[in-house]
């Protein structure tokens with residue numbers, strides 16, 4: 013069974029990907045420093061899988077630790093999720109973001125080279141497109157200046173990966189540009205654990221429905237969209253996890269010095285108000301919301317063209333918005349003991 017190192021594997025997307033890997037016959041090994049996750053995620057994984065996932069607790073910037081992981085195991089590939097991801101915080105403490113997100117990738121690439129491990133899947137983001145001139149957005153759509161230091165780290169990491177391949181390092185790389193992951197494992201054993209006030213819509217919605225927040229503020233209702241609110245492409249985290257497994261399979265059939273990039277979204281855009289209405293239907297709860305001013309840094313609308321990922325990876329999003337929201341809500345109910 014091929015061993016895959018999942019950096020940030022206790023986090024939201026990483027934990028769901030660990031499940032998808034086991035279901036596809038891989039053995040995941042996690043490294044996480046719990047800077048944005050909790051050990052309970054490992055218990056959740058154990059409950060789903062009926063087995064422990066081997067886990068190293070520590071920082072991926074710790075070269076000695078990362079080298080130890082590679083020497084103690086037969087790692088055949090890496091999925092690099094570990095990063096700091098709060099867009100707002102990145103504008104206040106940018107150096108933390110540059111150090112963690114870029115530093116950890118460099119340590120990973122150097123160690124992989126040393127141990128002759130070629131395959132890596134990298135977590136990029138649709139933030140690299142900024143507000144695209146044309147929609148839906150293609151992988152070939154030019155990237156724009158980043159709106160935040162966080163977004164810039166993703167652009168820089170993509171550039172590093174391209175330079176690494178150009179240098180004939182031997183690496184084989186897939187960079188996945190995620191759109192907006194939502195949902196949770198249907199067992200409600202794992203899900204998104206936002207620390208503090210959530211910056212993303214769905215945790216805000218579910219926490220409001222659970223009575224933890226009084227109301228949702230919709231940031232801006234005067235955008236050029238069908239109801240004036242922002243449009244995003246919401247994708248179930250299980251679909252996203254599956255795209256990582258497909259990426260590893262794809263890399264296996266490539267020659268050395270290879271890089272490819274894929275959008276991972278559903279191909280559909282939904283407005284904030286549509287999401288709120290869909291959630292009300294799924295949860296059978298009425299949500300209080302108010303229309304507020306635009307939030308600096310938010311783009312108006314973005315959704316993916318998924319032709320490339322559908323065709324080349326043979327991957328399709330399977331879950332609807334309603335199914336994704338149902339799983340987000342079940343997860344919140346579990347967290348809130350409802």
Ligand SMILES: NC(=O)c1ccc[n+]([C@@H]2O[C@H](COP(=O)([O-])OP(=O)(O)OC[C@H]3O[C@@H](n4cnc5c(N)ncnc54)[C@H](O)[C@@H]3O)[C@@H](O)[C@H]2O)c1
Pocket residue numbers: 019020021022023024025026043044045046047048049070071072073092093094095096097112116135136137138190191192193
């Ligand atoms: N969730 C999203 O909306 C979204 C969208 C686009 C891209 N991404 C990217 O996907 C990846 C995973 O996102 P997520 O939503 O699962 O985030 P998350 O915060 O839930 O998971 C990241 C995990 O990495 C860990 N981590 C961070 N720095 C580390 C380090 N130096 N060493 C060891 N562990 C470290 C955290 O403790 C956490 O468990 C990130 O790279 C993120 O930037 C996320």
